[in-house]
Amino acid sequence: xxxxxxxxxxxxxxxxxxxxxxxxxxxxxxxxxxxxxxxxxxxxxxxxxxxxxxxxxxxxxxxxxxxxxxxxxxxxxxxxxxxxxxxxxxxxxxxxxxxxxxxxxxxxxxxxxxxxxxxxxxxxxxxxxxxxxxxxxxxxxxxxxxxxxxxxxxxxxxxxxxxxxxxxxxxxxxxxxxxxxxxxxxxxxxxxxxxxxxxxxxxxxxxxxxxxxxxxxxxxxxxxxxxxxxxxxxxxxxxxxxxxxxxxxxxxxxxxxxxxxxxxxxxxxxxxxxxxxxxxxxxxxxxxxxxxxxxxxxxxxxxxxxxxxxxxxxxxxxxxxxxxxxxxxxxxxxxxxxxxxxxxxxxxxxxxxxxxxx
Amino acid sequence: xxxxxxxxxxxxxxxxxxxxxxxxxxxxxxxxxxxxxxxxxxxxxxxxxxxxxxxxxxxxxxxxxxxxxxxxxxxxxxxxxxxxxxxxxxxxxxxxxxxxxxxxxxxxxxxxxxxxxxxxxxxxxxxxxxxxxxxxxxxxxxxxxxxxxxxxxxxxxxxxxxxxxxxxxxxxxxxxxxxxxxxxxxxxxxxxxxxxxxxxxxxxxxxxxxxxxxxxxxxxxxxxxxxxxxxxxxxxxxxxxxxxxxxxxxxxxxxxxxxxxxxxxxxxxxxxxxxxxxxxxxxxxxxxxxxxxxxxxxxxxxxxxxxxxxxxxxxxxxxxxxxxxxxxxxxxxxxxxxxxxxxxxxxxxxxxxxxxxxxxxxxxxxxxxxxxxxxxxxxxxxxxxxxxxxxxxxxxxxxxxxxxxxxxxxxxxxxxxxxxxxxxxxxxxxxxxxxxxxxxxxx
Numbered sequence: 001x002x003x004x005x006x007x008x009x010x011x012x013x014x015x016x017x018x019x020x021x022x023x024x025x026x027x028x029x030x031x032x033x034x035x036x037x038x039x040x041x042x043x044x045x046x047x048x049x050x051x052x053x054x055x056x057x058x059x060x061x062x063x064x065x066x067x068x069x070x071x072x073x074x075x076x077x078x079x080x081x082x083x084x085x086x087x088x089x090x091x092x093x094x095x096x097x098x099x100x101x102x103x104x105x106x107x108x109x110x111x112x113x114x115x116x117x118x119x120x121x122x123x124x125x126x127x128x129x130x131x132x133x134x135x136x137x138x139x140x141x142x143x144x145x146x147x148x149x150x151x152x153x154x155x156x157x158x159x160x161x162x163x164x165x166x167x168x169x170x171x172x173x174x175x176x177x178x179x180x181x182x183x184x185x186x187x188x189x190x191x192x193x194x195x196x197x198x199x200x201x202x203x204x205x206x207x208x209x210x211x212x213x214x215x216x217x218x219x220x221x222x223x224x225x226x227x228x229x230x231x232x233x234x235x236x237x238x239x240x241x242x243x244x245x246x247x248x249x250x251x252x253x254x255x256x257x258x259x260x261x262x263x264x265x266x267x268x269x270x271x272x273x274x275x276x277x278x279x280x281x282x283x284x285x286x287x288x289x290x291x292x293x294x295x296x297x298x299x300x301x302x303x304x305x306x307x308x309x310x311x312x313x314x315x316x317x318x319x320x321x322x323x324x325x326x327x328x329x330x331x332x333x334x335x336x337x338x339x340x341x342x343x344x345x346x347x348x349x350x351x352x353x354x355x356x357x358x
Numbered sequence: 359x360x361x362x363x364x365x366x367x368x369x370x371x372x373x374x375x376x377x378x379x380x381x382x383x384x385x386x387x388x389x390x391x392x393x394x395x396x397x398x399x400x401x402x403x404x405x406x407x408x409x410x411x412x413x414x415x416x417x418x419x420x421x422x423x424x425x426x427x428x429x430x431x432x433x434x435x436x437x438x439x440x441x442x443x444x445x446x447x448x449x450x451x452x453x454x455x456x457x458x459x460x461x462x463x464x465x466x467x468x469x470x471x472x473x474x475x476x477x478x479x480x481x482x483x484x485x486x487x488x489x490x491x492x493x494x495x496x497x498x499x500x501x502x503x504x505x506x507x508x509x510x511x512x513x514x515x516x517x518x519x520x521x522x523x524x525x526x527x528x529x530x531x532x533x534x535x536x537x538x539x540x541x542x543x544x545x546x547x548x549x550x551x552x553x554x555x556x557x558x559x560x561x562x563x564x565x566x567x568x569x570x571x572x573x574x575x576x577x578x579x580x581x582x583x584x585x586x587x588x589x590x591x592x593x594x595x596x597x598x599x600x601x602x603x604x605x606x607x608x609x610x611x612x613x614x615x616x617x618x619x620x621x622x623x624x625x626x627x628x629x630x631x632x633x634x635x636x637x638x639x640x641x642x643x644x645x646x647x648x649x650x651x652x653x654x655x656x657x658x659x660x661x662x663x664x665x666x667x668x669x670x671x672x673x674x675x676x677x678x679x680x681x682x683x684x685x686x687x688x689x690x691x692x693x694x695x696x697x698x699x700x701x702x703x704x705x706x707x708x709x710x711x712x713x714x715x716x717x718x719x720x721x722x723x724x725x726x727x728x729x730x731x732x733x734x735x736x737x738x739x740x741x742x743x744x745x746x747x748x749x750x751x752x753x754x755x756x757x758x759x760x761x762x763x764x765x766x767x768x769x770x771x772x773x774x775x776x777x778x779x780x781x782x783x784x785x786x787x788x789x790x791x792x793x794x795x796x797x798x799x800x801x
Contacts, residue, residue: 051451055444149541149567159550159781160490160543162470166789252447253474256467256543258570259443295448298438314436315399315408322400 003351019197036186041179049178052292057185058246060287063271064196064280065239070269071277072200073232074212075125076133079140080240081264082121085257086144087114087241088248089154092163096156103170107188107245114241115234117144122233126226129215141262148257164254181250188246192239197280199235208232209278240268274332276341285340293328297321390433391426391693391705393418393686394453396463401440402571403596405626406678410464411436412669413682416661417690419668420653423660427694428702443467450475459711460484460689466544469502474789476501481708482692482715486685487620487643491547492781496716496744497793499782503715503744505688505737507643510777511748511769512619513548513591515641517555518767519617519752520589530559536582538575538602539593541567548593548619554777572598579605592618592640599627603635613637617752620646624677628755636757641750642677644684644734646762649675652729653683677760684734692718716741716799735766741799 003024010016020026044053066080091110095101117140124136148154148161155163168175168184175184199205207228210218219225248255267290275286298321305312312320336342350357395414398407418432426432435456437449446468450461461476462484463469469489476483477500484503485493491510493502520535521527537552539545549565556563564587566578572594579602582590590611592602599622606613614637618627623640625647648654654675662671673679689711696706696714706714718739725734737746748769753762786793 045455047451047455051448055448160466160470160546162467162543164470164474164788166474252444252471254470256443256470258467258542261570299452313399314397314411314438315404318400318438318440 003348003354019194019201033190037183041183044179044182046178049182052295053182054178054185054251055247056287056291057182057189058243058251059268059271059291060284061185061189061192061246062240062243062268063275063283063287064193065236065241065243066268067272067275067277067279067283068196068199068208068239069232069236070272071279071282072205072212073208073229073236075122075229075232076130076269077137077236078134078262078265078269079121079137079144080268081260081262082140082144083114083118083237083240084244084247084264085148085260086117086237087111087244088255088260089148089163090114090241091245091249092165093154093156095165103168103175103249107242107249110245111238111242114244115238118233118237118240119230122230122237125229125233138262138265141265145257145261148260160256162254162256163248165249166253168249175250185246185250188242192242193280196239200280204228204231204235212278270329274329274339276339279339279341281344282339282341285344289332289340294321294325297324389705390431391459392457393432393434393689394449394456394458394461395434395436396446396449396453396461396465396468397436397438398441398464399438401442403441406596406621406624407441407464409624409626409669409673409676409678410682410685412667412673413679413684414462414686415668415682416657416674416679417683417686419661419666420657421690423664423666424656427690428697430693430697430703430705432690439465439468441465441467443471447471447475454479454481457705457707459693459706459708460715462486462685462689464488464685466490466547467542470543473499473502479708480712482712484685484689484692484715486688487681488544491551492778492785494743494745494778495782495793496739496741497782497795497799498786498791499744500794501712503692503739505715505718505739505744505746506684507620507748507750507769508745509544509547509619510551510774511745511750512641513551514555514769514774515748515750515767516548516591516617516619517552517559518770519639519641521559522765527559530561533561533589534564534585534587535561535589535591536564536566536585536587537591537593538566538568538578538582539591540572540595540598541569544595544621545593548591550777550781551774552591554773558773568594568598568602571596573601575601575605579609579611582611583609588615590616592616592622594618594622594627598622600630603628603631603638607631607634614639617641620681620750623753623760624681625760626678628760633757635755638755639752640755640760642753642762643681644749645732645751646753647675647677647680647760648733651675651733652731653733654680654729656729657683680733687728687730688715688718688720688737691720695719715739716744718746741794741796 005022008023062084069075069077087110090113091106094109095106121137121140125133128136155161175181207223210223211228215225252259271286271290274289276282301317301320302312397411398404418434422432437453439445439449446463446465450472458481460482466488469485472483482501482503484505486505487507489504491508493499493504494508521530552563564585566581568575568578594602613635616638618640620641620643628635657674661667692711692715693706695718696710700710716739718737720737722736735749739746750767751762753760
């Protein structure tokens with residue numbers, strides 16, 4: 001009744017080609033962005049910003065990047081953590097080594113460096129595919145772990161190997177309060193999500209999907225596998241690299257290579273699988289699931305315990321958190337192997353028929 | 359279909375509950391001195407994190423049993439972060455809103471991440487025996503307190519001890535010392551101090567990193583077998599230590615040529631190796647384990663006998679338990695000192711506690727009065743010295759227990775002071791901090 005496109009006629013090509021062809025969808029997304037940009041800064045407290053919203057936004061961006069590669073182009077990668085690290089360390093070096101380097105330029109240059117690394121480590125994808133490619137991309141992870149631990153130049157000869165960034169500012173706007181950091185990240189996310197949505201609808205995205213669905217057939221109809229696979233690696237690594245730079249600069253402030261360990265790569269891949277492969281929205285769902293759920297469980301379990309009068313020890317909460325989190329992953333994958341984004345799509349289908357299902 | 363609806367309902371209710379708990383997280387501040395406790399009771403380092411946390415919390419309970427700090431009761435809340443830096447930061451954000459007095463993360467990685475945040479939030483960061491070595495300079499690092507000792511102190515004393523065994527500092531020339539370290543900020547901290555000493559005395563320093571968590575050390579020990587260093591310094595934490603000792607045993611490297619940092623010298627590190635670790639030496643921060651001290655007896659009597667103990671009874675008095683206890687004690691004494699200035703019997707803010715920590719005066723008489731005779735030596739902090747003291751002994755594992763040596767060491771202040779100042783000035787430049795002048799220090 002509410003969610004139905006009846007009566008919405010498209011009279012121009014532009015109207016036919018827009019991202020959200022249904023008016024309700026369009027207004028909903030605009031509403032969500034407006035809510036996030038205008039209302040959330042007024043409602044959320046510092047903890048909410050620093051511990052939940054900022055990590056969620058940044059990891060959504062990283063998951064989005066991984067999704068472009070894994071979900072849209074079908075190239076499984078386990079090197080996402082490494083590309084985040086490349087983005088973070090490259091941006092750091094651009095910022096401190098070049099005088100007067102603007103923050104946004106440093107972040108984007110970090111992303112570009114990461115894109116270059118992505119192309120380099122994407123070369124094996126021309127020969128190997130599937131799980132073998134995943135193993136090949138692991139090389140990127142181990143190489144970067146090694147490089148940032150051992151090569152002193154990358155960390156500006158810091159004796160402990162830990163680097164830090166302070167005083168973020170953009171065009172005279174000093175980004176220091178949590179709300180400002182949040183808005184800064186939100187700006188990046190909205191822009192990059194828009195770019196991703198358009199890329200996947202354009203020639204390049206269609207090529208990726210053709211390669212994903214059947215690379216031999218794609219080659220036969222004239223798609224160059226090298227160009228499309230490497231472009232997917234480049235674009236994906238760019239997104240992931242910018243996310244990594246934001247993670248270091250905005251979220252952590254000071255970091256060591258352990259912040260981008262192989263665990264991070266797995267985490268990002270799981271976000272994509274749980275959220276929904278080949279779905280922009282799925283990246284956000286996946287990030288929310290992986291970032292917020294453990295923290296939520298960690299606080300929720302003691303609260304439940306005290307409600308019924310039991311004090312649960314810290315260790316027990318932590319173990320329970322892992323058990324419940326793990327079983328929820330299994331549950332969701334059994335119920336909906338196509339990820340949370342598919343659940344969302346099903347909900348929309350149902351809403352279209354509501355209240356008169358056939 | 360029903361199953362899917364259920365899943366959807368679960369997802370929606372989860373989101374709803376999240377917002378519910380988050381809104382309750384900003385609870386009203388009680389009239390109690392609140393101590394946030396960052397712990398890791400799970401994960402790769404749980405074996406070492408557990409006794410430390412138990413000691414820390416038990417001491418807070420003991421202070422309450424003794425009547426609080428001038429009548430102010432202590433409250434605390436644990437937050438588990440599993441030695442992961444990002445979860446540690448999340449814990450910090452969660453607990454700081456509840457009126458945190460001090461933070462003690464027991465993780466060098468988290469300390470680095472919080473060093474920038476502490477001055478903004480005005481909460482002191484006490485890192486007893488770990489953290490950034492240059493944060494000893496309180497004029498730049500106003501909010502960091504690496505009380506009792508830093509890694510540079512540890513490195514310096516380790517070299518002194520090796521020299522003493524060799525028969526003097528001049529005998530170090532031409533020797534080869536290998537540093538087997540945890541490949542993280544924690545393990546890398548001592549390197550500059552060791553390099554400085556290596557230059558000074560002409561010994562060769564071999565750096566052998568071990569990747570987290572440290573269970574894979576075959577390659578490292580193969581290198582040691584090839585290069586045959588005269589001594590091995592072990593800069594490990596958690597399972598890395600017992601693995602290193604087992605590997606040393608397997609490769610036949612003499613255990614009495616191995617010297618561990620104070621984080622590599624506790625019961626969980628050697629228990630599994632048992633007799634195989636016989637002769638292994640480690641530094642102790644202050645006195646190390648003292649199961650017969652008065653504070654331990656008080657603890658058993660006033661906390662454990664009443665069923666209030668956090669951990670198992672036989673752990674009370676062990677090395678890491680005592681370190682947790684001492685960490686807790688210095689924080690409590692910081693609050694007590696602050697009360698002298700800002701009003702006895704009042705709840706101190708983080709800013710007031712910072713002053714207390716900076717003007718901490720724990721002489722032997724006070725310490726003995728609190729039951730710390732044989733556990734601690736005096737500590738005296740100031741604006742320029744946030745470390746307070748650097749008393750170190752060497753203990754030896756005899757196969758069943760740690761036996762402390764008689765000699766007391768202190769770091770070479772002349773050597774380290776310059777390094778600390780250089781590093782802290784560099785940090786101040788990077789962060790555009792103006793170091794506090796002596797006048798500002800008095801405020």
